Amino acid sequence: METQIGIRGDNFVVLLSDKIVAQSIVKMKHNQDKMKQLNKNNVMSVTGEAGDVDSFSEYIEANIKLFGLRQNRPLTTSECAYWTRGTLAEALRSRSPYNVNLLIGGFNPNTKKSSLYRIDYLSSICEVPFAAHGYTSYFAYSLMDKEYRKDLTKEEAIKLAIRCVKQLDHRFLVGQPGFILRVIDEEGIHTYDSQPILENGQRSFNFVNVANNVVVSEA
Amino acid sequence: MSITQYNGSAIVAMTGKNCVVIGCDKRLGQQALTVDMNFEKVFRVKDKLYVGLPGLATDVQTLHDRIRYRVNMYDLEEERAIQPDNLAHMISNMLYQKRFGPYFCEPIIAGLTEKDEPYIMGMDLIGCLSSAPDFIVGGTASDNLYGMCEALWEPDLGPDDLFRSASQALLNAVDRDAMSGWGAVVHVITPEKTETYHLQGRQD
Amino acid sequence: MVPANRRGFHFDNCKRNELLESKGSITAKFTKTGTTIVGLIYKDGVILGADTRATEGPIVADKNCEKLHRLTENMYCAGAGTAADTEYTTNMIASKLELHRLNTNRQPRVVTAASMLSQHLFQYQGHIGANLILGGYDINGPQLISVMPHGSTDKLPYMTLGSGMLAAMAVFETKWKPNMERDDAIALVTEAVSAGIFNDLGSGSNVDVVVITKDRTDYLRNHSKPNQRVPKQTSYKYPPGSVSVIRKEVRYHSNANQSPAAVVPEVVMSES
Numbered sequence: 001m002e003t004q005i006g007i008r009g010d011n012f013v014v015l016l017s018d019k020i021v022a023q024s025i026v027k028m029k030h031n032q033d034k035m036k037q038l039n040k041n042n043v044m045s046v047t048g049e050a051g052d053v054d055s056f057s058e059y060i061e062a063n064i065k066l067f068g069l070r071q072n073r074p075l076t077t078s079e080c081a082y083w084t085r086g087t088l089a090e091a092l093r094s095r096s097p098y099n100v101n102l103l104i105g106g107f108n109p110n111t112k113k114s115s116l117y118r119i120d121y122l123s124s125i126c127e128v129p130f131a132a133h134g135y136t137s138y139f140a141y142s143l144m145d146k147e148y149r150k151d152l153t154k155e156e157a158i159k160l161a162i163r164c165v166k167q168l169d170h171r172f173l174v175g176q177p178g179f180i181l182r183v184i185d186e187e188g189i190h191t192y193d194s195q196p197i198l199e200n201g202q203r204s205f206n207f208v209n210v211a212n213n214v215v216v217s218e219a
Numbered sequence: 220m221s222i223t224q225y226n227g228s229a230i231v232a233m234t235g236k237n238c239v240v241i242g243c244d245k246r247l248g249q250q251a252l253t254v255d256m257n258f259e260k261v262f263r264v265k266d267k268l269y270v271g272l273p274g275l276a277t278d279v280q281t282l283h284d285r286i287r288y289r290v291n292m293y294d295l296e297e298e299r300a301i302q303p304d305n306l307a308h309m310i311s312n313m314l315y316q317k318r319f320g321p322y323f324c325e326p327i328i329a330g331l332t333e334k335d336e337p338y339i340m341g342m343d344l345i346g347c348l349s350s351a352p353d354f355i356v357g358g359t360a361s362d363n364l365y366g367m368c369e370a371l372w373e374p375d376l377g378p379d380d381l382f383r384s385a386s387q388a389l390l391n392a393v394d395r396d397a398m399s400g401w402g403a404v405v406h407v408i409t410p411e412k413t414e415t416y417h418l419q420g421r422q423d
Numbered sequence: 424m425v426p427a428n429r430r431g432f433h434f435d436n437c438k439r440n441e442l443l444e445s446k447g448s449i450t451a452k453f454t455k456t457g458t459t460i461v462g463l464i465y466k467d468g469v470i471l472g473a474d475t476r477a478t479e480g481p482i483v484a485d486k487n488c489e490k491l492h493r494l495t496e497n498m499y500c501a502g503a504g505t506a507a508d509t510e511y512t513t514n515m516i517a518s519k520l521e522l523h524r525l526n527t528n529r530q531p532r533v534v535t536a537a538s539m540l541s542q543h544l545f546q547y548q549g550h551i552g553a554n555l556i557l558g559g560y561d562i563n564g565p566q567l568i569s570v571m572p573h574g575s576t577d578k579l580p581y582m583t584l585g586s587g588m589l590a591a592m593a594v595f596e597t598k599w600k601p602n603m604e605r606d607d608a609i610a611l612v613t614e615a616v617s618a619g620i621f622n623d624l625g626s627g628s629n630v631d632v633v634v635i636t637k638d639r640t641d642y643l644r645n646h647s648k649p650n651q652r653v654p655k656q657t658s659y660k661y662p663p664g665s666v667s668v669i670r671k672e673v674r675y676h677s678n679a680n681q682s683p684a685a686v687v688p689e690v691v692m693s694e695s
Contacts, residue, residue: 089281093435097442118254124226124276126247126255137252222443223451266676315511319550320436323451343454347507349477349485362482371659383661402669412675419667
């Protein structure tokens with residue numbers, strides 16, 4: 001039921017997730033940020049079982065920060081992703097497995113390249129141009145398959161994410177009222193919040209940069 | 220559905236005259252949903268030694284990590300290059316240790332021995348070794364691969380002929396398997412060099 | 424990371440596999456030997472016989488596998504059941520027997536091997552799926568003992584085991600007699616295994632035989648090959664250019680068999 005999308009361009013990554021915390025059929029919270037900033041250049045978005053999401057992502061976040069302090073350099077995206085996979089795989093074989101699906105996206109300031117990793121709850125990892133988890137994937141993958149290009153610009157990638165969200169809102173039984181979108185590029189991490197709009201009687205979303213109120217819309 | 224069919228895979232290894240070929244498909248799925256079309260399942264261990272890991276993707280990756288660790292330790296402790304049969308028994312042991320809680324992966328080893336003789340070996344998920352003079356197959360398309368290889372394999376094929384026979388066996392097998400496909404990678408191992416071919420495959 | 428030198432069976436995957444099974448996935452098949460294995464006592468010793476087919480469900484996984492395992496110079500063991508279990512159990516007992524031989528400076532006895540096998544299998548309460556026929560010659564003469572997965576043993580003059588045991592036993596019950604001559608006994612073992620090969624779907628291919636007497640052991644690998652494949656009448660070679668290649672990389676090998684080796688791959692674009 002949770003939404004999680006990632007799109008990788010040449011020198012940026014776009015991550016998007018919904019904001020709902022639900023228990024059974026009840027929405028408990030409408031403004032939950034499901035992403036963790038692992039360091040200056042890397043973001044991890046997490047969905048899954050409620051308790052697992054928090055304890056696992058906090059553990060990963062803290063440890064990656066600790067690594068960064070000890071080594072005196074931030075971990076790269078692939079280092080973050082593979083260490084996370086290893087931790088999840090080990091936990092899976094213990095008495096307390098974590099039921100979490102992850103997307104890890106980031107920018108490498110040394111190579112000037114971005115990368116996006118998709119890790120599922122069985123801890124299979126793959127580096128991909130675009131990714132989604134859960135029910136969302138059935139709606140978003142077809143759209144991303146069709147529209148994705150290697151030379152996508154930041155604005156185009158955000159617009160593609162908006163189209164995915166619009167499609168979900170239109171076709172998915174379980175509607176989601178809001179989303180958080182993050183762009184990770186050379187300058188760092190930019191956060192956008194969703195703003196629902198009405199477009200010829202149909203709902204769509206604009207994304208507003210939290211820092212400077214710049215609006216990105218689909219059109 | 221069996222857990223070995225969760226992600227989908229197809230691997231084939233074939234022997235020829237002074238050469239071996241090992242190839243795999245590139246799909247990673249979650250049941251019917253395709254997640255990645257660039258997921259290789261054959262890994263280089265040494266110059267003339269490759270291992271193919273068909274099965275559950277998480278175990279493929281965990282096993283690959285552990286094989287790499289054990290082979291590096293072997294290098295440091297023994298100070299000589301590991302041979303294909305050594306590697307086969309090493310992996311077999313790793314799998315049998317987990318006899319009662321196995322990794323869902325059936326490794327296939329392909330390489331050239333010290334004397335540059337072709338070597339292929341397969342095993343089941345708890346490490347029962349099985350050798351064959353001709354070919355070893357594995358993954359969700361293994362039934363199809365058995366059929367293709369029985370028809371296409373013949374003794375003493377040179378590297379070029381062997382490459383084509385193995386590639387055609389693989390491509391045609393995955394075309395009749397819904398869980399694997401989306402292109403293929405084939406490694407042709409000869410005494411002088413290893414050629415890696417990325418093949419065009421159906422995208423459906 | 425799991426330390427490489429931790430001994431014995433590991434159970435770290437069990438919890439996870441339980442989880443996977445609870446989500447409705449079926450755990451995978453193991454390679455089984457399917458199998459017809461037989462053994463008999465004749466005038467000068469004991470003979471074991473086996474077919475050479477290994478199966479994985481309905482698929483023939485290995486057309487010429489070895490089911491006669493060497494324990495010591497004077498003892499062999501024919502195995503049926505889960506192939507990995509027969510292989511690893513007999514290997515482990517073989518190592519123990521060799522150490523026993525070196526420690527005691529005596530030829531190991533068949534009952535020693537039988538006790539070791541039976542105790543090991545009993546310890547694992549039938550979870551190790553090894554059905555074994557143990558044959559050997561020691562100071563007590565020729566002996567034939569069967570060991571079942573739960574650890575029970577039988578001592579008989581002739582026996583058969585595996586999915587083809589009924590077919591093979593039919594032959595033994597008709598033709599076995601005490602104190603047979605060597606050639607007749609080998610022929611009878613071959614006939615019994617062949618009955619399994621041709622009448623049982625789990626058994627097939629060739630007949631392996633081992634003859635153990637007081638002072639020598641003859642391992643007759645592929646003693647009878649009743650299912651030789653005829654040469655192919657047509658070649659199905661594909662013509663050059665029939666495989667479309669997107670990308671080709673070449674990696675030249677460094678000086679043969681030296682351990683550090685990494686040559687930067689040369690990338691070639693081609694359409695073969």
